[in-house]
Amino acid sequence: ELKVEQNPLFLSMQEGKNYTIYCNYSTTSDRLYWYRQDPGKSLESLFVLLSNGAVKQEGRLMASLDTKARLSTLHITAAVHDLSATYFCAVGDNNNDMRFGAGTRLTVKP
């Protein structure tokens, strides 16, 4: 059974700093997704990564995928308060469904 682990689960960082969220998964997969969720809101799709070595960037967020290591990272550059949210990674399993990580609750402080 596919298992998805995110760390850290909670992250408090200062504005302007850099940090990385990690997503490990247990079995082979050909796709990985990153979502953002604001309190009381829906999940918003950020990135879809489909191949080994894939890297995608949007603003201050950059996601990468290493299928050999079964690892994806979400790197935050020069954090700003607006990035405060919960970030989820999700991995496609053999049934083409998605397994979600527990989420990383990010708080960016001034």
Added chain:
Amino acid sequence: ETGVTQTPRHLVMGMTNKKSLKCEQHLGHNAMYWYKQSAKKPLELMFVYSLEERVENNSVPSRFSPECPNSSHLFLHLHTLQPEDSALYLCASSQESRGPGNTIYFGEGSWLTVV
């Protein structure tokens, strides 16, 4: 506005009540999903419908009964729920349920409290 609309946004129900959650997608997708999000567990897939046919039922108790009358609408009928069923129920849709790279779009969720 995500293109996936859920109603009601908040629901409080007793354990003997019958209620329904409604989801509508305006994206022209042909697959729809129900997920459960609770404080203690990762996001859990409950049901998947593809072309109005249920293709996934992840060992969900029978007190949850889904219905998909067409590709744009999805219901979750609730009956004799337990307090531990209190959670955020998220509806989602995608272009097809089986295929790499298909992004799933989520509704804003229905907050359910069972008393």
